Structure formats: structure tokens, C-alpha cells
Amino acid sequence: MRKLITQLVVLMLATGLMTSLIAGDEEKKAAPKRQVNPALLPVEDVGGLPRVLLIGDSISIGYTVAVRDLLKGKANVHRPLTNCGPTTKGLTGIEEWLNTGGEGKKWDVIHFNWGLHDLKYMGPNGENLAEPGLADSHRQVPPNDYFANLSKIHEILAATGAKLIWRNTTPVPKGAKGRVVGDSARYNAEAERLFRKTEVVTHDLYTFALERAAEIQLPANVHYSPEGSKILAEEVVRVIIEVLK
Numbered sequence: 001m002r003k004l005i006t007q008l009v010v011l012m013l014a015t016g017l018m019t020s021l022i023a024g025d026e027e028k029k030a031a032p033k034r035q036v037n038p039a040l041l042p043v044e045d046v047g048g049l050p051r052v053l054l055i056g057d058s059i060s061i062g063y064t065v066a067v068r069d070l071l072k073g074k075a076n077v078h079r080p081l082t083n084c085g086p087t088t089k090g091l092t093g094i095e096e097w098l099n100t101g102g103e104g105k106k107w108d109v110i111h112f113n114w115g116l117h118d119l120k121y122m123g124p125n126g127e128n129l130a131e132p133g134l135a136d137s138h139r140q141v142p143p144n145d146y147f148a149n150l151s152k153i154h155e156i157l158a159a160t161g162a163k164l165i166w167r168n169t170t171p172v173p174k175g176a177k178g179r180v181v182g183d184s185a186r187y188n189a190e191a192e193r194l195f196r197k198t199e200v201v202t203h204d205l206y207t208f209a210l211e212r213a214a215e216i217q218l219p220a221n222v223h224y225s226p227e228g229s230k231i232l233a234e235e236v237v238r239v240i241i242e243v244l245k
Contacts, residue, residue, distance in 0.1 A: 039064035045076045045101060050108035050244055053100060053162070054079040055090075057117055059170055059232070062224055066233030067240075075108075075244065076101070086117035086141050087149035094156050107162035109243055111203070111236065114153075115169030115191075116222055118146045119183040129178025139183075147190040154194065163243050166195050167203040167236070171210045175220030203239045205232065 039061045045051065052075045054060050054067065061083060068077040080097040084090055098107070118141035123130035130137035141149065157164055168188040172179040188206055195202055209217065209224075209232065216228025224232060 037061060039079065040081045042081065042101065043068070043076070043078060045105075046073075049073075050075045051101070051105065052077045052109045052111065052240060052244075053098070053107050054236075055084050055097065055110065055112035056114070056167065057083050057085060058223060059116065060084075060113060060167075062226075062229035063233035063236055066230045067236050070233060070237045071240065075240070084114065087114045087146055087153060088141060089117075090114055090153050091149055094153055098156075098160060107160050109165060109240055110157055110160065110162045111165040111167055111240060112153075112157065113167040113169060113205075114146075114150065115184060115187045116172075116179070117141075119169075119172070119179060119187050121178045121180075132178065132180050143187060143190050146187055147194060150191060151194055154198065154200070158198070164198075164200045165203050165239060165243055166191060166200050167239075168192075168206045170206055170222065171213060171217075172222055173213060173217060173220060176222050177220075179222065201239070201243055203236070205235060208232075208235050 052071070054064055054077065056079075060079065064077070064079050071077050078101040080093065080100055082093070084093065084097070099105075118139070120128075120140055121130045121132045121137045122128065122140050123134075124136040154164075168191060169184045171184050172181050174181055184206060192202065212228075212231065216224050216231050218225060218228075
């Protein structure tokens with residue numbers, strides 16, 4: 001009798017485990033796959049065309065696909081397959097990102113930006129987009145550190161021999177969470193102080209976007225509408241083509 005009970009318990013446990021496994025498989029099948037942003041998919045080079053690397057955060061991710069479309073047949077446009085975040089992430093990732101699309105391949109133009117992640121406020125325990133007015137919140141990367149980090153990144157980029165385009169940081173609108181209106185201009189001033197002594201071309205996307213903010217930027221948000229990102233892409237392409245010439 002005891003043996004029979006033991007066998008029944010084992011059978012019930014096995015049946016429960018099998019049911020759990022089947023249910024898990026069904027959930028996996030039912031759960032929709034998360035779609036990868038096409039901007040973050042690798043692209044293959046077309047032979048004979050110049051190579052362009054876009055580096056930046058979600059603002060650049062937003063205009064990447066449109067830039068590729070507009071430069072189709074004129075240039076191969078790559079970007080790191082990630083949000084490039086603040087300059088601290090740039091320092092750790094830049095060597096890897098320069099091998100995007102194939103290790104050791106030459107870049108003709110590098111169009112790059114850091115800023116919106118540097119100037120955003122963090123909480124004392126790393127809380128993202130903290131309230132700027134709180135005593136224990138702080139900018140993720142203070143202006144002086146931003147300048148120093150950008151200087152180191154510039155040295156690495158300059159060593160590639162590519163033509164460099166610094167795309168300055170787009171505006172922070174009123175009401176944007178975790179950021180302060182005017183900080184983009186403050187951080188852009190630090191970048192200008194660095195790059196005016198170099199051969200880096202400055203692309204003033206800040207002014208371009210600010211003048212069209214009501215048309216292209218989301219309310220109380222540093223990001224842009226899909227159509228707004230396409231308008232930014234047209235401006236990015238204009239500057240890249242000028243430099244490629």
C-alpha cells in the first residue's frame with residue numbers, strides 16, 4: 001500500500017511538472033516577440049561608397065533610418081547598435097563602436113553627439129530622471145567632467161583619420177522630466193570650448209531644432225515626433241554631404 005501511494009505521488013509530481021513545462025512553452029509561443037528598432041540592426045556595406053558612422057543617443061536613433069534612406073547610393077551609414085548614452089558610456093564603448101560594420105574598416109565621416117544623458121538628473125541611488133530641485137539629485141555627468149570625457153573621446157576619434165562632425169545637443173523643452181531648460185546650451189558651450197581649437201566641424205542642430213520646436217518636438221519631452229525626426233535627418237544629411245564633398 002505504501003509503495004502504491006509513493007508511486008501515485010511521483011506520478012502526480014511528474015504530471016504537474018509536465019503541465020508546467022507545456023504551459024511555459026505555450027506562454028512563450030503566445031508572447032509577441034519584441035521588435036528591434038531598425039536603426040539598431042546591422043547593415044552591409046555597398047562597395048565603393050564612403051562610410052559614415054552616426055554616434056549618439058535616442059535622438060540620433062530617431063533619425064538614423066531616414067539618414068540611411070536619404071544617403072542610399074551615396075554613402076554607407078552605420079551606427080552602434082545601442083543608445084550611446086552619456087560620455088561615460090562613450091569612453092567605455094567607443095573602441096568597440098569604431099569597429100561597427102567590420103573590424104579595421106576605415107571611416108570617412110563620423111557624426112557624433114553626447115549631452116542629453118550627461119545633463120539629466122539622477123537620484124542618490126541611481127534613480128533615473130530625478131527631480132532637479134531636490135538636494136540629493138545630481139547631473140549624471142557634471143559640465144567639467146563632460147568636457148574632460150569629450151576631450152578623451154575626441155582624441156580617439158581623431159586618430160581614425162575620419163572627418164569629424166560634432167552635432168551639438170538638442171534643446172530641453174519646458175516640462176521635460178529630469179532635465180533643466182538651458183542645460184543643453186550650457187553643455188554645448190563646453191563642447192564649443194573644446195572643438196573650436198580643432199578641425200572638427202560643428203553641426204548646430206540645437207538652433208535648427210529650437211527654431212522648429214513647436215513643429216517637430218514632442219510636448220515637455222526631449223524627443224521628436226516621427227516626422228520631426230525625418231526633418232532632423234534631412235538637416236543631418238545636408239551637413240554630411242557638405243563634409244563628404
